[in-house]
Amino acid sequence: MCGICGICGFSDKKLVLDMNRLITHRGPDEEAYYYDDQISLGMRRLSIIDLKKGIYPLHNEKDSIQLIYNGEIYNFQELRPELEKKGHKFRTNNDGEVMVHLYEEHGLDFVKYLRGMFAVALYDSERKKLILVRDRLGLKPLYYYYEKKNGRLVFCSEIKSILQYEGYKKEVDMQSMYHYLLYRYVPGPQTLFKGILSLPPAHSLVFDLKKGTLSMEQYWDLKEDIDYSKSESYYAKEFERLFSESVKLRMIADVPIGVLLSGGLDSACIMAMMKNTTDSPIKTFTAGFSDVNDTDLVLARKLAEHFGTDHQEVYMKREDVFKLPQIVWFLDQPTGSEIAIPMRLLSQAAGRKLKVVLTGDGGDEIFAGYVHQKTIKAGTYYRSLVPKIIRKTIFNPSLTLAPTSFLDKFFQYPLPLGNKGKEKFIEFMHNIDSDPKRYFSLVHVFNRKDINDVLSQKCKDNIVFDSDKLKEDAAILEDKDKFSDPINRVLYVEIKTWLPDLVLFNLDKILMSSSVENRAPFIDHKLVEFSMRVPPKYKLKGLGDKYLVRKAMKDYIPKISQHKKKAFVVPINEYFKEGFSHLIDEHLSDDAVRERGMFNRDYVRKLLEEKNRNEVIYNRQLMNLLIFEIWMKIYFDNNGKFPSRT
Numbered sequence: 001m002c003g004i005c006g007i008c009g010f011s012d013k014k015l016v017l018d019m020n021r022l023i024t025h026r027g028p029d030e031e032a033y034y035y036d037d038q039i040s041l042g043m044r045r046l047s048i049i050d051l052k053k054g055i056y057p058l059h060n061e062k063d064s065i066q067l068i069y070n071g072e073i074y075n076f077q078e079l080r081p082e083l084e085k086k087g088h089k090f091r092t093n094n095d096g097e098v099m100v101h102l103y104e105e106h107g108l109d110f111v112k113y114l115r116g117m118f119a120v121a122l123y124d125s126e127r128k129k130l131i132l133v134r135d136r137l138g139l140k141p142l143y144y145y146y147e148k149k150n151g152r153l154v155f156c157s158e159i160k161s162i163l164q165y166e167g168y169k170k171e172v173d174m175q176s177m178y179h180y181l182l183y184r185y186v187p188g189p190q191t192l193f194k195g196i197l198s199l200p201p202a203h204s205l206v207f208d209l210k211k212g213t214l215s216m217e218q219y220w221d222l223k224e225d226i227d228y229s230k231s232e233s234y235y236a237k238e239f240e241r242l243f244s245e246s247v248k249l250r251m252i253a254d255v256p257i258g259v260l261l262s263g264g265l266d267s268a269c270i271m272a273m274m275k276n277t278t279d280s281p282i283k284t285f286t287a288g289f290s291d292v293n294d295t296d297l298v299l300a301r302k303l304a305e306h307f308g309t310d311h312q313e314v315y316m317k318r319e320d321v322f323k324l325p326q327i328v329w330f331l332d333q334p335t336g337s338e339i340a341i342p343m344r345l346l347s348q349a350a351g352r353k354l355k356v357v358l359t360g361d362g363g364d365e366i367f368a369g370y371v372h373q374k375t376i377k378a379g380t381y382y383r384s385l386v387p388k389i390i391r392k393t394i395f396n397p398s399l400t401l402a403p404t405s406f407l408d409k410f411f412q413y414p415l416p417l418g419n420k421g422k423e424k425f426i427e428f429m430h431n432i433d434s435d436p437k438r439y440f441s442l443v444h445v446f447n448r449k450d451i452n453d454v455l456s457q458k459c460k461d462n463i464v465f466d467s468d469k470l471k472e473d474a475a476i477l478e479d480k481d482k483f484s485d486p487i488n489r490v491l492y493v494e495i496k497t498w499l500p501d502l503v504l505f506n507l508d509k510i511l512m513s514s515s516v517e518n519r520a521p522f523i524d525h526k527l528v529e530f531s532m533r534v535p536p537k538y539k540l541k542g543l544g545d546k547y548l549v550r551k552a553m554k555d556y557i558p559k560i561s562q563h564k565k566k567a568f569v570v571p572i573n574e575y576f577k578e579g580f581s582h583l584i585d586e587h588l589s590d591d592a593v594r595e596r597g598m599f600n601r602d603y604v605r606k607l608l609e610e611k612n613r614n615e616v617i618y619n620r621q622l623m624n625l626l627i628f629e630i631w632m633k634i635y636f637d638n639n640g641k642f643p644s645r646t
Contacts, residue, residue, distance in 0.1 A: 002027040002070040005156035006041040008130045016040040019161035026512045032056035034066045043068040050093040058097045064126045071118035071140045074249035128209040136220045136525045138201030138500025145196045153207050159332040174462035181446050184336035185502035192333040224483045225533050236552040246524040247273035258283035258354045263299020266360025271307045272556035284309040287342035306558045314349045321579035325643035330513040334631045336624035338570040343510045351514030362522035365499045366531045368539040369546045380486045445620045454603045485536040572619045587629040
């Protein structure tokens with residue numbers, strides 16, 4: 001919906017103006033400000049509910065509370081009458097105004113009444129407190145920099161605005177660089193900018209100006225509460241009810257709403273529920289490749305025909321690879337994924353027609369749709385059913401001899417990744433008895449040894465390889481008291497890390513780059529809480545992904561959308577070979593690598609030789625390094641200037 005920014009503990013109108021102008025793409029419809037002697041707030045607005053101008057910042061009757069925020073409160077129509085009964089006066093029809101009066105009633109607990117996505121900044125001038133709050137699952141971003149020695153806080157929806165504060169001196173956070181190479185994203189709360197932090201999902205931060213203190217607390221968390229006495233049919237019906245409710249809530253808007261449509265299950269489920277709610281034609285958008293074998297494009301087209309949508313196909317061109325620098329600028333910090341290119345094209349196409357789209361993101365993380373989750377389940381049963389001595393002496397050696405095509409029939413994983421994928425799979429199975437961290441080795445682009453080889457010595461001197469982040473994930477994966485089933489433990493880690501820090505991070509930054517708001521019905525906190533009550537056998541049944549979703553929605557969606565999930569892979573070698581090579585020559589040449597001094601030239605040269613084997617892993621490793629180098633050039637060499645090259 002918007003972008004927000006502000007400073008607290010000092011006053012600087014020009015700084016907040018500059019910060020706000022840098023996030024115009026998040027809200028081109030309006031800008032708003034609030035100034036006090038110790039605080040300055042700025043906001044860019046994308047008008048979706050209550051379209052009239054001049055209503056921000058939102059405030060209470062006596063102007064003692066000022067609120068700016070980014071997001072949508074989906075249950076505001078339910079909350080407002082109760083607040084009015086208690087004597088609160090509303091001056092707008094805006095969904096966010098309920099937060100002002102909820103705070104008056106409940107203090108910091110106001111957030112517990114909200115159902116939606118939000119990053120909130122609320123200033124209580126009587127108590128001299130600034131309160132920052134982020135939604136439960138992390139759909140909306142919020143970053144801050146705290147200068148303790150001066151008692152100053154700078155915050156914004158995007159890091160690039162915080163960089164405008166002269167008191168912050170840019171420096172790469174080397175530990176975050178290690179995590180970026182390992183995961184393809186930076187796990188919060190750290191960012192790649194040392195000292196700038198991301199407010200974790202489901203947390204509130206309070207800056208008390210009277211006391212000069214900064215405090216943070218978590219207001220929500222997931223817990224496992226499985227009821228094995230309930231039937232499969234009960235859980236299917238309960239999913240259907242909650243999912244239908246979630247989609248309806250996300251259709252509340254004073255502007256048209258569209259859908260990013262893939263050929264898969266999740267967006268088909270959303271389309272089905274939307275068609276149940278409205279007879280109006282729905283605009284849908286799909287990205288694909290015009291001159292390669294693109295089954296996703298064909299399946300999405302068939303779904304659009306089935307549901308009778310106003311469908312637009314966006315075809316990627318070979319020169320679109322040169323959009324990477326601009327994409328990296330919008331992201332603030334890199335994510336090593338080529339999927340950002342088609343996402344940017346989709347956002348631009350949707351932005352020319354709409355302000356809001358629904359997407360199917362989150363279904364895989366919450367109801368177990370990823371291949372590595374199935375592999376982890378299979379590995380867990382393998383470990384529990386087959387004695388260790390037999391695994392080591394008979395089964396594991398047999399895996400090494402098995403052809404990649406045979407393994408792929410069971411896991412739909414090794415074949416697209418070639419021999420390197422088979423090696424990763426076998427390594428995982430061989431080491432399944434040891435470290436729980438091995439669970440995530442399947443999704444690592446670089447392993448620890450790769451990173452040790454690719455980094456220069458000066459980088460390695462500033463990195464802890466056995467980091468606290470890895471220890472925390474491993475502790476959760478071992479905690480059988482909190483989550484009894486290994487699949488639930490894996491899902492919990494992904495909901496807390498991968499989902500907000502990669503999936504939702506990309507969605508928000510890239511869609512908002514074209515002034516488009518994303519609404520994700522699968523990422524409704526009531527639906528996510530429900531998922532932790534579902535017996536794991538109804539999430540993964542056998543090796544079938546998202547079993548419960550398929551069962552609940554089978555009468556709503558056509559058979560074409562009920563196929564097994566397959567990864568969306570951007571065909572870098574076949575489609576982007578020339579442009580990709582050009583960018584690599586520019587940013588990863590011997591001279592460029594030597595000048596930057598962060599990577600080992602010999603290892604990079606080896607990767608460049610291997611990439612011609614047309615294996616996904618080598619290209620992903622190169623993409624990781626390439627995007628990092630582009631980020632360094634933009635934010636450190638060119639001082640954050642927007643790249644002009646398209």
